[in-house]
Amino acid sequence: PLAVRPCPMPPEVANGKHNGQDQAVFTTGMFVRYTCNPGYYLVGNAAVSCRASGNWSQPRPRCEEVTCPRPPRIANGLHSGQSSDRFSRGLTVSYSCKEGFELLGNASITCTDSGVWSRTLPRCEGVW
Known part of the structure; x- marks a missing residue:
């Protein structure tokens, strides 16, 4: 055997x-x-x-x-990850508004261990 x-x-x-x-x-x-x-x-x-x-x-x-999807765009704003293709956990992306607009909410979001962005997105309000 x-x-x-x-x-x-x-x-x-x-x-x-x-x-x-x-x-x-x-x-x-x-x-x-x-x-x-x-x-x-x-x-x-x-x-x-x-x-x-x-x-x-x-x-x-x-x-x-784990990676996160591309950070969402916001109306009248930009984020610091525009030129990246890969968004690894721990990476923080910051938002800013175009001239004449003011940022409301959290300016940055972070890619979490579970592959989702950490916070609700900010928005850009027109300054009148």
Whole structure:
């Protein structure tokens, strides 16, 4: 009969971890589950299994950085992210108004760990 080989420690993923850290031996059929650090999301299967060959099932997942959509435009205003294509978590974008308009509300918004902008948008009111 074929000898069943244990699997090595499951592969690490950048910006994430698996739940097999406390396990000493990984035998055929065992699963480990991956999770990503805050500000990252999982791409691929969250779980890998130990195969009879002594290898982990493929492909292993990866953790991608959360990004926000392009900041919304506001009427009669501009934002500091006009020339950017990527809006990473933690990035702050500031708004300003065209001449003759006054900014009402928060002047800046920040990209959060969950990929949404942090606050309601300001608006530009005409100064009469």
